[in-house]
Amino acid sequence: MKKITNPENLEILRNSLIKQENPSMTCISVCLGTGCQASGSKDIIESLKQEIEKQKLSEKIKIKSTGCHGFCERGPIVVIRPRGIFYQKVKPEDIAEIINRTILKGEIIDSLLYVEPSTGKKVIYEHEVPFYKKQNRIIFGSNGSIDPTNIEDYIRIEGYSALSRTILKMSPEEIIEEVKRSGLRGRGGGGFPTGVKWESCRNAHGEPKYILCNADEGDPGAFMDRSLLEGNPHSILEGMIIGAYAIGSNEGYIYVRMEYPLAVERLKIAIAQAEEYGLLGKNILGLGFDFTIKINRGAGAFVCGEETALILSIEGKRGDPRQRPPYPAQKGLFGKPTNINNVETWANVPLIINRGAEWYSKIGTAESKGTKIFSLVGKINNTGLIEVPMGMTLREIIYDIGGGIPGGKKFKAVQTGGPSGGCIPEEFIDLPVDYDELTKVGSMMGSGGMIVMDENTCMVDIAKYFLTFLADESCGKCVPCREGVFRMLEIVTDITEGKGKEEDIPLLEELSKTIVDTSLCALGGTAPNPVISTIKYFRSEYEAHIKEKRCPAGVCKALICYEILADKCTGCGACLKVCPQEAISGEKKKVHTITQEKCIKCGICMDTCRFEAIEVK
Amino acid sequence: MLRSDPIKVKEILKHYKYEQSSLIHILQDIQVEYRYLPKETMLFVARELKIPLSRIYSVANFYNAFSLKPKGKHLISVCLGTACHVRGGKRIAEEVERTLNVKSGETTPDLEFTLETVNCLGACALGPVVVVDGHYYGQMTSLKMKKLLSSSKGGRGNGKNEKDNKS
Ligand SMILES: Cc1cc2nc3c(=O)[nH]c(=O)nc-3n(C[C@H](O)[C@H](O)[C@H](O)COP(=O)(O)O)c2cc1C
Ligand code: FES
Numbered sequence: 182m183k184k185i186t187n188p189e190n191l192e193i194l195r196n197s198l199i200k201q202e203n204p205s206m207t208c209i210s211v212c213l214g215t216g217c218q219a220s221g222s223k224d225i226i227e228s229l230k231q232e233i234e235k236q237k238l239s240e241k242i243k244i245k246s247t248g249c250h251g252f253c254e255r256g257p258i259v260v261i262r263p264r265g266i267f268y269q270k271v272k273p274e275d276i277a278e279i280i281n282r283t284i285l286k287g288e289i290i291d292s293l294l295y296v297e298p299s300t301g302k303k304v305i306y307e308h309e310v311p312f313y314k315k316q317n318r319i320i321f322g323s324n325g326s327i328d329p330t331n332i333e334d335y336i337r338i339e340g341y342s343a344l345s346r347t348i349l350k351m352s353p354e355e356i357i358e359e360v361k362r363s364g365l366r367g368r369g370g371g372g373f374p375t376g377v378k379w380e381s382c383r384n385a386h387g388e389p390k391y392i393l394c395n396a397d398e399g400d401p402g403a404f405m406d407r408s409l410l411e412g413n414p415h416s417i418l419e420g421m422i423i424g425a426y427a428i429g430s431n432e433g434y435i436y437v438r439m440e441y442p443l444a445v446e447r448l449k450i451a452i453a454q455a456e457e458y459g460l461l462g463k464n465i466l467g468l469g470f471d472f473t474i475k476i477n478r479g480a481g482a483f484v485c486g487e488e489t490a491l492i493l494s495i496e497g498k499r500g501d502p503r504q505r506p507p508y509p510a511q512k513g514l515f516g517k518p519t520n521i522n523n524v525e526t527w528a529n530v531p532l533i534i535n536r537g538a539e540w541y542s543k544i545g546t547a548e549s550k551g552t553k554i555f556s557l558v559g560k561i562n563n564t565g566l567i568e569v570p571m572g573m574t575l576r577e578i579i580y581d582i583g584g585g586i587p588g589g590k591k592f593k594a595v596q597t598g599g600p601s602g603g604c605i606p607e608e609f610i611d612l613p614v615d616y617d618e619l620t621k622v623g624s625m626m627g628s629g630g631m632i633v634m635d636e637n638t639c640m641v642d643i644a645k646y647f648l649t650f651l652a653d654e655s656c657g658k659c660v661p662c663r664e665g666v667f668r669m670l671e672i673v674t675d676i677t678e679g680k681g682k683e684e685d686i687p688l689l690e691e692l693s694k695t696i697v698d699t700s701l702c703a704l705g706g707t708a709p710n711p712v713i714s715t716i717k718y719f720r721s722e723y724e725a726h727i728k729e730k731r732c733p734a735g736v737c738k739a740l741i742c743y744e745i746l747a748d749k750c751t752g753c754g755a756c757l758k759v760c761p762q763e764a765i766s767g768e769k770k771k772v773h774t775i776t777q778e779k780c781i782k783c784g785i786c787m788d789t790c791r792f793e794a795i796e797v798k
Numbered sequence: 799m800l801r802s803d804p805i806k807v808k809e810i811l812k813h814y815k816y817e818q819s820s821l822i823h824i825l826q827d828i829q830v831e832y833r834y835l836p837k838e839t840m841l842f843v844a845r846e847l848k849i850p851l852s853r854i855y856s857v858a859n860f861y862n863a864f865s866l867k868p869k870g871k872h873l874i875s876v877c878l879g880t881a882c883h884v885r886g887g888k889r890i891a892e893e894v895e896r897t898l899n900v901k902s903g904e905t906t907p908d909l910e911f912t913l914e915t916v917n918c919l920g921a922c923a924l925g926p927v928v929v930v931d932g933h934y935y936g937q938m939t940s941l942k943m944k945k946l947l948s949s950s951k952g953g954r955g956n957g958k959n960e961k962d963n964k965s
Contacts, residue, residue, distance in 0.1 A: 204809075215920060215921050215934070216921050216923050216924055216936075218934070219921055219924055219927070219934030219936050220924070220936060252923075253921070253923035253924060254923040256924075271860060398920070399917070399918075400918070401879030401880045401881070401883075401917045401918035402879050402880035402881040402918060402922055403918070403922075404918070404920035404921070404922055407920040439826075440916065440918070440919055440920060441920060477823075478822075478823070478826060478864075480822050480825075480826060480861035480862070480863035480864065481861050481862030481863040482860060482861050482862060483917065494822065495819070496819050497817075497818060497821035497822050497823075497857070498821075498853075498857065499820040499856055499857055499860040500860065546962050548879070556881075556922055556923075557879075558881035558886045558922040558923060558925065559880070559881050559885065559925075560884060560885070564881075564922070565923045568924075596880060599880075630880065630881075630922075632880045632881055632884060634884055637863075638884050643884075645882075646880070648881050651916060654917075656860075671964075689887075722838065759941065759944070763895060783889065783892060783893065783896070783940060784886070784889050785893070785940045785941055785944070786939060788829040788939040788940050788941045789941055
């Protein structure tokens with residue numbers, strides 16, 4: 182491919198790509214996101230290729246490997262276009278049938294359809310799947326239809342048109358004004374207005390200036406950035422180039438977390454292609470603007486998601502956060518003015534330019550504009566990534582999109598904001614989700630993890646979980662965080678082990694206050710949130726652990742035991758065989774029993790039992 | 799045990815143009831090459847990049863990606879992210895600990911397996927998730943983990959078990 186040397190040629194290329202595409206040609210798209218790959222989608226592509234080859238259909242059928250569609254739990258996902266037939270949990274054995282029946286005869290294969298858990302209804306078309314219906318997928322939607330390793334797919338759907346428009350027709354100030362008017366706020370957690378941040382970096386003294394993309398995505402339970410990086414890398418690159426032009430920078434870095442090797446691979450391909458097409462590098466689109474992007478792989482430290490730590494890590498140092506101000510906009514990478522934004526923030530930029538701030542700011546609530554991608558996971562029927570307008574209520578998200586709680590269990594809480602966030606109880610189920618509303622109830626937006634918890638989740642255990650995480654990830658630079666979080670963990674651990682004392686709750690509250698007030702960075706500053714919010718909303722669970730030495734949810738090992746229900750046990754002997762402690766005894770076809778002294782509460786017997794005869798007490 | 803080979807390390811240094819700011823990249827590549835950071839390579843890198851050894855040690859110590867002890871041939875990463883935690887990820891880790899008789903972060907004495915617990919692999923929809931040598935296994939239970947371990951011991955984690963893991 183020859184470099185595109187002016188904006189007109191980009192339009193010529195786009196038009197010819199649109200013309201080349203035959204909208205009535207059958208296209209089978211297979212998701213190659215991490216989730217679907219884990220369920221074997223690479224084998225699906227192989228089988229498809231073989232079958233199409235065998236039947237000599239390659240002229241008539243196109244195969245497209247796409248990024249994540251969001252509905253990872255149902256993977257591997259196959260969508261047959263133009264009809265939009267949606268097949269889920271597809272296996273290589275199904276391929277011949279898909280070709281012979283669906284493609285050649287137009288029949289629908291019943292067994293591959295998605296069944297709505299609540300109604301038992303089968304769904305044929307992608308747009309009718311309730312999981313997608315209530316979403317507004319303006320950022321994430323193209324993931325399912327473009328091949329992330331092919332820049333032409335992105336160019337066909339308006340890709341890089343925002344870039345050429347901004348450099349050609351807008352001044353840096355106008356771009357910043359447009360982003361400000363759109364109301365876009367940072368998607369990395371803090372929710373800082375993006376346009377204001379850009380302006381401050383543009384106005385800062387010092388050369389060169391740097392542009393960073395925070396792709397460290399450290400919040401456990403959040404993977405939206407991963408799916409954008411893997412499924413639509415060019416949208417992030419385009420956003421960064423526009424930002425660089427507006428701020429006046431020629432050098433950018435993307436800092437990707439080490440757990441995301443596929444994202445790094447896809448980004449490398451995307452950067453190479455953008456350079457080849459003249460959309461990145463020297464003299465972009467012949468308009469005299471230079472910008473390069475380098476990739477930095479993280480090395481496994483949660484705190485490196487914090488901007489000052491991330492900057493030190495790019496410099497090859499330990500990622501210990503430092504005091505702000507000075508903010509990175511004034512003194513960032515290599516001591517120079519630096520603008521850092523999150524992956525999803527960058528991906529919003531081309532859309533704002535293409536559709537205009539007016540259009541964009543109509544989506545969402547008064548103070549939170551646009552959409553947000555959430556990872557809806559945990560104890561929920563439809564797990565996966567969803568994109569909804571800001572302000573949708575938790576009820577709509579959990580019940581209408583998520584399909585409710587599996588197994589008829591009762592909803593208990595939803596955790597948002599990662600380790601800095603909190604647990605929101607059922608009484609706030611009608612809360613509209615935006616930055617400010619979440620903060621009001623003691624949680625926060627964070628990067629968009631939404632972990633749903635049911636009656637079998639112990640809230641004291643959740644507090645312990647986050648404290649363990651944070652004590653582990655604390656960099657150790659400041660005392661309140663290093664010592665304080667550790668002490669809190671010790672106290673909460675005692676409570677989960679039945680060694681809690683009544684004064685522990687006020688002690689935890691007091692410690693929380695001190696840590697919030699005195700920590701150096703936001704890791705420590707928000708570390709007590711999971712404890713504060715669980716004490717606030719689930720105090721009775723703490724009390725049950727402390728006073729009655731009882732874990733109501735049946736989770737805390739020291740306070741539970743496994744028992745076999747005599748009326749359900751058939752005496753099949755399956756549990757007896759798998760028990761690593763030989764703690765189960767009983768004759769064949771007679772009710773078995775567990776010797777509690779030997780039991781280590783590993784739970785294998787319960788996993789094994791097919792009759793639901795083992796219960797946690 | 800693998801011995802470090804200065805030619806390999808030199809190649810890595812050259813690739814990054816002996817830049818001090820590439821220290822993390824350099825250590826990452828050494829870690830991939832030897833499955834840990836041998837002491838003599840750290841000494842060598844310190845000399846070549848003119849960085850104090852203490853700084854290299856502090857970087858190596860800070861980031862989870864680096865190990866100062868040799869890691870096993872097979873890497874088992876059990877996810878303990880929030881989504882996996884609420885679906886019972888911890889019990890999976892305990893199963894591995896029990897079967898291989900190692901704690902999280904440790905390697906079996908025969909250098910076959912290293913067990914790691916990690917904070918979210920970004921495949922939360924499939925939780926609890928375990929990754930063995932780069933292959934993802936979703937919706938794990940203690941029982942499936944037990945089976946997977948016995949098959950990995952015989953051959954290796956070759957992804958064949960993924961098929962039984964689909965519900
Ligand atoms: C402990 C800690 C971890 C963070 N982790 C991330 C992260 O994984 N990804 C991210 O984009 N921002 C993270 N942030 C926020 C960043 O410091 C920074 O505010 C953000 O990248 C700015 O981008 P935005 O304005 O687009 O949101 C973290 C902050 C703290 C204190
Ligand atoms: S919590 Fe385990 S993959 Fe995200």
